[in-house]
Amino acid sequence: MAWLFWFILTPAPSGIADATADPRNMGQEEMLDGFEEGFKETDPFSDIDTSVPIQDLSQAENSAFRIGGFVKLESEYAFHKEDEKLSKLKPVLFIETEYKINENYKAKASGQAFYDAAYDIEAKDKYTGSNLDDEKNGIELKDLYLDGKLGDFFSVRLGRQIIAWGDSDYARITDVINPRDLTQPGLIDLEDARLPVAALRLSALFESWSVEVVTLHEHPGSRISGKGSDFDYYTLLRNPGISINDKHTPDFGFEDTGVALKVTHGFNGGDISFVAADTFDDQPYLRYNGIKNGIMVFTPEYDRVATLGISSSLVKGSSLFKVETAFIKDKKIMRNDFLSQISSGLAASLVETVSSQDRILALAGIEYTGFTDLRLSFEAQMIHTLNHQSYLSVKENEYISYFQATKDLFNETLELDLFWVYMNPGDGNIIRLSGTWDIFDALSVQAGIVFYESVNAASDIHPYKDRDRIFIRVKYSF
Amino acid sequence: MKKILVILMGCVVAALGITSTSVADPTAFEVVKKMDTREDGDTLTTDTLMILINKSNQKRIRNIKNIRKDYGLDTKGIIFFLSPADVRNTAYMSYDFDDEVKEDDSWLYLPALQKVKRIASSDKSGSFMGSDFTYSDINGIQINDWEYTFVKETFILDGVDTWVVQGLPKSKVKDKVIEETGYLKTMMWIRKDNYMLVKGKYWVKQGQKIKYFKAGEIKKTDDIWTAHELTMITTVKGKVEHSSVLKFSNVRYNTPINDATFTTRSMERGL
Numbered sequence: 145m146a147w148l149f150w151f152i153l154t155p156a157p158s159g160i161a162d163a164t165a166d167p168r169n170m171g172q173e174e175m176l177d178g179f180e181e182g183f184k185e186t187d188p189f190s191d192i193d194t195s196v197p198i199q200d201l202s203q204a205e206n207s208a209f210r211i212g213g214f215v216k217l218e219s220e221y222a223f224h225k226e227d228e229k230l231s232k233l234k235p236v237l238f239i240e241t242e243y244k245i246n247e248n249y250k251a252k253a254s255g256q257a258f259y260d261a262a263y264d265i266e267a268k269d270k271y272t273g274s275n276l277d278d279e280k281n282g283i284e285l286k287d288l289y290l291d292g293k294l295g296d297f298f299s300v301r302l303g304r305q306i307i308a309w310g311d312s313d314y315a316r317i318t319d320v321i322n323p324r325d326l327t328q329p330g331l332i333d334l335e336d337a338r339l340p341v342a343a344l345r346l347s348a349l350f351e352s353w354s355v356e357v358v359t360l361h362e363h364p365g366s367r368i369s370g371k372g373s374d375f376d377y378y379t380l381l382r383n384p385g386i387s388i389n390d391k392h393t394p395d396f397g398f399e400d401t402g403v404a405l406k407v408t409h410g411f412n413g414g415d416i417s418f419v420a421a422d423t424f425d426d427q428p429y430l431r432y433n434g435i436k437n438g439i440m441v442f443t444p445e446y447d448r449v450a451t452l453g454i455s456s457s458l459v460k461g462s463s464l465f466k467v468e469t470a471f472i473k474d475k476k477i478m479r480n481d482f483l484s485q486i487s488s489g490l491a492a493s494l495v496e497t498v499s500s501q502d503r504i505l506a507l508a509g510i511e512y513t514g515f516t517d518l519r520l521s522f523e524a525q526m527i528h529t530l531n532h533q534s535y536l537s538v539k540e541n542e543y544i545s546y547f548q549a550t551k552d553l554f555n556e557t558l559e560l561d562l563f564w565v566y567m568n569p570g571d572g573n574i575i576r577l578s579g580t581w582d583i584f585d586a587l588s589v590q591a592g593i594v595f596y597e598s599v600n601a602a603s604d605i606h607p608y609k610d611r612d613r614i615f616i617r618v619k620y621s622f
Numbered sequence: 623m624k625k626i627l628v629i630l631m632g633c634v635v636a637a638l639g640i641t642s643t644s645v646a647d648p649t650a651f652e653v654v655k656k657m658d659t660r661e662d663g664d665t666l667t668t669d670t671l672m673i674l675i676n677k678s679n680q681k682r683i684r685n686i687k688n689i690r691k692d693y694g695l696d697t698k699g700i701i702f703f704l705s706p707a708d709v710r711n712t713a714y715m716s717y718d719f720d721d722e723v724k725e726d727d728s729w730l731y732l733p734a735l736q737k738v739k740r741i742a743s744s745d746k747s748g749s750f751m752g753s754d755f756t757y758s759d760i761n762g763i764q765i766n767d768w769e770y771t772f773v774k775e776t777f778i779l780d781g782v783d784t785w786v787v788q789g790l791p792k793s794k795v796k797d798k799v800i801e802e803t804g805y806l807k808t809m810m811w812i813r814k815d816n817y818m819l820v821k822g823k824y825w826v827k828q829g830q831k832i833k834y835f836k837a838g839e840i841k842k843t844d845d846i847w848t849a850h851e852l853t854m855i856t857t858v859k860g861k862v863e864h865s866s867v868l869k870f871s872n873v874r875y876n877t878p879i880n881d882a883t884f885t886t887r888s889m890e891r892g893l
Binding site for chain 2: 188189212213214250291293296297299305306307308311334335338347349354412413414415457459460461462463464511512513514516517552554555556557582584585586588619621622
């Protein structure tokens with residue numbers, strides 16, 4: 145209060161100069177304003193209350209066990225008048241623990257529990273699906289690993305973990321380890337996008353070179369929305385004559401182990417990484433199981449793909465340039481003629497739902513931070529299918545662009561964000577506007593709106609064009 | 623090219639035995655250079671309490687661990703955020719090169735993404751983690767890009783004799799320097815007995831703000847003069863908008879620090 149009082153008494157105190165005057169033209173006395181000898185009553189520092197006890201961080205740092213987390217309430221409202229509804233009312237409890245075994249080893253575990261009450265509130269006439277349990281409620285194990293330092297330059301991490309590779313913030317090109325959460329395009333924050341997997345990661349550093357070897361022992365596939373969901377992954381196939389089973393993921397067996405290698409060279413102003421991987425594809429294809437009770441039955445399955453890629457970032461002034469490219473071997477791509485194959489009476493074992501194709505992925509991007517407290521990011525990705533055939537369900541060249549602008553205001557207590565995804569010329573857009581306000585250290589509120597736009601009925605995003613929604617998230621960290 | 627490592631990485635330090643009598647009638651640039659090259663130890667570790675205070679006197683508090691090591695004229699530094707919960711394990715690392723031709727390297731680790739990101743560090747005028755200190759305050763500026771003149775060759779401040787030095791970007795590089803640092807002009811109060819920067823006044827281009835800097839709790843630690851409290855206040859048209867206070871504790875100079883501390887793997891792993 146004393147601080148405020150001081151200003152009320154002296155609205156333009158001589159102790160603090162008016163910055164509207166050109167400082168280059170100021171006289172000596174004017175420049176010294178605010179720092180008169182002894183400061184007296186004009187000392188701008190005199191009323192700054194710094195009465196916060198200094199915590200002994202060495203104690204906190206050395207404590208072996210730590211627990212933290214957050215509670216969050218997520219709510220979404222779909223406002224398109226033909227399908228207006230409360231689409232999410234989801235409390236989430238996230239708990240994270242760390243145990244420092246000794247100087248070289250630590251263990252971490254985290255997980256979350258959630259329950260989406262919107263399914264109950266709106267169930268009677270809005271939700272008709274039967275496979276929504278995973279989206280409605282659950283208890284999920286996130287990280288669970290042991291991390292160790294083996295000497296100065298070797299390290300190991302064993303267990304469920306996230307290993308983020310690649311320079312792109314948005315696209316999955318050389319970022320081949322973790323599957324993604326694809327349940328709500330445009331609504332999943334980047335921090336929630338990667339899903340942890342059971343893996344062994346060995347790292348070594350040799351001056352400017354680093355090597356990471358990863359073996360993958362779990363293949364959950366990217367998370368996709370089920371039947372009845374607003375963002376049903378197979379929405380274009382849903383009709384009474386088709387049944388799609390729960391996805392069938394590979395086992396933990398030795399023969400299903402995935403392997404990935406990354407070699408990175410860092411240099412002044414940039415780095416370059418070479419990635420090679422033999423892993424399971426994160427996205428499923430549909431295997432045809434035959435007709436049962438007059439209904440065509442399919443099962444989502446996963447197959448291996450080989451990836452060979454390069455990723456690089458380079459800083460120049462206020463710009464960060466990024467490039468990524470990868471050659472994908474034997475990607476299973478759905479055919480668009482499998483229903484006609486089935487209709488023609490072909491035996492189930494002869495129906496070809498997919499085709500193995502090689503692909504080239506390429507991405508170029510720039511991140512610009514030359515404007516104070518503003519970050520601009522643009523990435524353009526191309527997916528080229530080699531030896532493209534007309535029966536494939538994808539175009540020979542597909543394009544997707546990402547643009548994000550993030551502005552920090554009021555000493556980073558308010559963040560405004562625009563995120564725009566533009567898919568194939570004419571296919572559609574996802575535009576998200578949001579603001580996050582840190583009310584105090586532990587409590588933040590995020591609110592925003594997401595638009596899905598598409599006029600091309602053949603595009604992947606078209607089924608979601610009426611899914612526009614507003615959202616609010618209240619998060620308390622502890 | 624020398625840099626003024628003003629804030630986190632260097633605290634505010636000065637060599638024992640350096641006194642105003644060691645330089646006879648120095649020029650303003652020589653004073654600044656002396657300040658810049660003062661002894662600050664080959665390594666430094668500190669625990670830092672960052673207090674962010676808005677104009678309603680509401681406080682946000684961050685606990686930070688700083689580690690810095692000199693490699694000749696180059697410096698590597700890493701900062702770990704220990705609290706509050708929503709920023710815990712965030713890490714910032716920078717390699718600051720003396721060679722003007724080399725761009726400084728900077729990385730940020732965001733635990734929510736579990737990813738280390740290289741970041742462009744040319745624009746240093748942005749707020750450092752929401753504080754009134756900018757990245758240029760933390761990483762330093764190129765003193766050769768500035769023209770220094772005495773405003774007063776003797777100014778008694780809190781009973782101590784100081785030089786008052788004005789800094790203006792050199793005309794050749796004015797636009798670049800203002801763009802990078804965000805500062806139109808600086809004023810520094812430098813103690814004559816130990817070449818410590820004890821007060822500062824900074825004219826900010828954006829928003830026509832003026833910032834005031836003050837170093838406090840000045841005492842010797844491990845035989846090196848050290849300011850254990852730094853304050854930066856941002857004012858607009860004479861009114862305080864926001865202020866930030868850094869309080870240093872567990873300050874240790876010249877303790878052995880493993881080179882492996884300054885790696886992206888170390889950022890990922892945390893403390």
